[in-house]
Amino acid sequence: MKKDMINKKTDLLSEYYTKEKIEKEVSLLANLFKESRKARIEYYKQNPIDAPNEVLNSAIIEGIGINNDFVLSTGEYQNIFKIGIEEFYCWTNEKDNFSKLVVKVDPLVKEKDFWKTAVAILEIAFSFSKELEVLYEFDYDWIYRFDNSMDIDKLHYLKSRYDVSNSISIVQVTDFSQIASLIELLERDDKFFVACQNIIAAKKNHEFCQICALTPEHLRKHNHFEPEIWEKASLVPKLEAAIVQATRSVEAILGKPGNRETASKLARTKKRWLVNIDLNPDDKYELAGKSYLDYYYDLFSLRGFAAHSFGELSFNMKRIETIEAQSFAWIIIIDYYRKHSIDENKALQRMSFNLDMLKRFDGVNVLSKCTKDSKYAP
Numbered sequence: 001m002k003k004d005m006i007n008k009k010t011d012l013l014s015e016y017y018t019k020e021k022i023e024k025e026v027s028l029l030a031n032l033f034k035e036s037r038k039a040r041i042e043y044y045k046q047n048p049i050d051a052p053n054e055v056l057n058s059a060i061i062e063g064i065g066i067n068n069d070f071v072l073s074t075g076e077y078q079n080i081f082k083i084g085i086e087e088f089y090c091w092t093n094e095k096d097n098f099s100k101l102v103v104k105v106d107p108l109v110k111e112k113d114f115w116k117t118a119v120a121i122l123e124i125a126f127s128f129s130k131e132l133e134v135l136y137e138f139d140y141d142w143i144y145r146f147d148n149s150m151d152i153d154k155l156h157y158l159k160s161r162y163d164v165s166n167s168i169s170i171v172q173v174t175d176f177s178q179i180a181s182l183i184e185l186l187e188r189d190d191k192f193f194v195a196c197q198n199i200i201a202a203k204k205n206h207e208f209c210q211i212c213a214l215t216p217e218h219l220r221k222h223n224h225f226e227p228e229i230w231e232k233a234s235l236v237p238k239l240e241a242a243i244v245q246a247t248r249s250v251e252a253i254l255g256k257p258g259n260r261e262t263a264s265k266l267a268r269t270k271k272r273w274l275v276n277i278d279l280n281p282d283d284k285y286e287l288a289g290k291s292y293l294d295y296y297y298d299l300f301s302l303r304g305f306a307a308h309s310f311g312e313l314s315f316n317m318k319r320i321e322t323i324e325a326q327s328f329a330w331i332i333i334i335d336y337y338r339k340h341s342i343d344e345n346k347a348l349q350r351m352s353f354n355l356d357m358l359k360r361f362d363g364v365n366v367l368s369k370c371t372k373d374s375k376y377a378p
Contacts, residue, residue, distance in 0.1 A: 058146035065098030083118035180347035195252040206242035247303035249329040
């Protein structure tokens with residue numbers, strides 16, 4: 001009975017799926033794939049994904065929002081500053097909601113050997129403004145044929161909306177001007193940029209309070225305890241990575257020290273030190289209990305042990321060694337910044353900062369996402 005039913009169904013299918021019908025459906029399917037492929041090719045011709053390009057050269061900066069402070073009105077689109085060949089705008093696209101930071105990028109950046117992005121510079125500058133207590137992360141949310149008169153939800157984005165982070169750091173327009181000297185030096189000086197990137201990478205691997213580490217012990221708000229026995233196995237690789245990255249920060253600014261036993265090499269090391277920073281190499285580095293110069297040499301030996309464990313467990317690795325390395329790098333970076341940065345007014349000028357925009361916030365002490373045309377406006 002069951003076998004007869006199967007045979008009957010097979011006969012019916014054979015009648016329906018004749019050779020001609022199968023060939024016709026295969027042909028239709030092939031044409032469908034062909035048309036679909038043709039449509040995709042045409043789409044990517046009109047909407048190339050290699051940002052920045054002629055039609056994809058603007059982006060909302062993901063991860064940052066700007067308070068309106070009852071100063072900015074809905075619909076405003078104001079230029080703020082430039083970093084390299086990237087132009088930044090404040091877009092107040094919605095009443096009583098944070099303004100967006102928008103950037104327009106010249107496709108000429110593709111002609112550079114390495115594009116040191118303004119977003120990477122802003123991440124560092126804001127992180128440094130908080131003395132590494134907060135680490136900022138931003139990204140480009142690219143938009144095809146950006147038009148600030150359009151509804152933000154109707155714009156044509158490169159990314160899927162599901163891939164955009166909803167986490168944002170809120171800043172004031174004036175916050176950008178206050179870190180102008182730092183932004184300018186990061187844009188101008190590659191070795192400072194590299195040093196800063198590495199100290200932030202070290203902090204991501206090994207978190208601690210940088211402020212307290214360089215504060216006298218009796219005034220510290222946070223202590224830096226050694227890991228418990230059950231924590232050490234997980235923490236040690238992060239400590240080693242942080243030491244390597246902290247050393248790279250120092251190396252970017254001071255280079256690798258020459259042989260200390262050779263008088264001429266030691267002299268060159270000290271000369272290079274004093275050209276780059278004003279810190280006296282013979283002063284005491286209190287955290288490590290030795291001179292800055294002595295620690296400079298010791299750091300590179302420590303880096304060697306951290307970078308080349310050859311598969312062995314680092315039984316003797318101590319957290320304080322990593323804190324000393326990161327704090328030393330931080331001191332070197334800050335001293336380099338003091339020596340080589342320009343004052344805020346010159347930095348604002350070099351960044352083509354919109355000073356009229358800043359003047360609008362003179363004397364404004366509110367911190368609010370509400371716009372000037374808000375029903376809550378004073």
